Amino acid sequence: MTMPAPDAPSHPLLQADRLVFSHGGAPLLQGLSFTIGLGLTLVRGGDGRGKSTLLRLIAGSLQPAGGTLCRHAATLSFENPSDPAHDQAVAGAWLQARLAPFPHALPPDEVRRLVDGFGLAEHIDKPLYMLSTGSRRKVGLVAAAASQAALTLLDTPFAALDGPSRERLARLLAEEAAGTSRAWIIADYEWPPGLAGVRCAGIVDLGD
Numbered sequence: 001m002t003m004p005a006p007d008a009p010s011h012p013l014l015q016a017d018r019l020v021f022s023h024g025g026a027p028l029l030q031g032l033s034f035t036i037g038l039g040l041t042l043v044r045g046g047d048g049r050g051k052s053t054l055l056r057l058i059a060g061s062l063q064p065a066g067g068t069l070c071r072h073a074a075t076l077s078f079e080n081p082s083d084p085a086h087d088q089a090v091a092g093a094w095l096q097a098r099l100a101p102f103p104h105a106l107p108p109d110e111v112r113r114l115v116d117g118f119g120l121a122e123h124i125d126k127p128l129y130m131l132s133t134g135s136r137r138k139v140g141l142v143a144a145a146a147s148q149a150a151l152t153l154l155d156t157p158f159a160a161l162d163g164p165s166r167e168r169l170a171r172l173l174a175e176e177a178a179g180t181s182r183a184w185i186i187a188d189y190e191w192p193p194g195l196a197g198v199r200c201a202g203i204v205d206l207g208d
């Protein structure tokens, strides 16, 4: 089921038309259509309804079996620092490498402010395998925020965060919700409580 965005986006950055996808068994997504514009869009759904799969389809790491996905965004950020393949990378160097392809990424002093804001200063010189799950996720959030990507995908972004980092993330996303340059897709079970009162530009509902 897809709920229409509250307002049709005036700058569609992504259009999905009758998407079909299966991991091999019964179809997980069948005839899913939606449009994503600027601000924050929620991809919501219960356990196993395909939220993460849809993000991977949008990112292009999976291909739909049917339908079309048209991305108009020039740049896309979808970070997964928890991937064991990144274990040996030093957090600061990993961040730098992740930001390198983004032409409008924040300058180093602003990245540093984000690192400090998420309480990561003491971890920035450590390899990722030494960081807690939450800290690894925060490094990914800093990369996503600092990329200034036109389209940014976040999978359950508040999960495993400490209180101050949840607040920092909520502030960041609240600012982005009011912004006019970036689209963010947040996959989660519901609109995160930390974003209560923040404008949701649209909902793609995968059901319960």
Ligand SMILES: Nc1ncnc2c1ncn2[C@@H]1O[C@H](COP(=O)(O)OP(=O)(O)OP(=O)(O)O)[C@@H](O)[C@H]1O
Residues within 6 Å of the ligand: 023, 024, 028, 045, 046, 047, 048, 049, 050, 051, 052, 053, 054
């Ligand atoms: N690589 C894969 N191969 C086979 N099945 C998969 C694969 N990835 C996910 N699935 C299955 O597809 C379904 C959707 O998974 P997905 O992770 O996209 O859902 P989700 O909504 O993000 O779930 P959750 O919120 O529980 O993480 C689940 O039943 C999952 O087990």
